[in-house]
Amino acid sequence: MKPKRKPFGQIAVEMGFVTQAQVKQALEIQKDEDARKAPHRLLGIIMLEAGFLSSEEMIQILKYYQTEKKRKLIDTIKKAHTPDLGESTPPL
DSSP states (O other), X not given: OOOOOOOHHHHHHHTTSSOHHHHHHHHHHHHHHHHXXXXXXXXXXXXXXXXXSOHHHHHHHHHHHXXXXXXXXXXXXXXXXXXXXXXXXXXX
8 A cells, every 4th residue: 555645735844834724724625626626726726826835835845745756766675675583594
């Protein structure tokens, strides 16, 4: 099972860029637009257009995702190439 990544709004709050109330407001906007069958907009775009996030803050959040993706890939590769120490290994 693939681990889920943190939601955009959670990262924005953890980085101190927005408040939980702003995330909630942006999610409501997204929900309302989806209910009206308007084209779906990503939460970050809504927050940027509402003035909750700056362009630089948006870039920092996207870089966080990129770094996390690389870290998870490296961890997966390491696990694939690390012998299971629980297996019995014949003596040399």
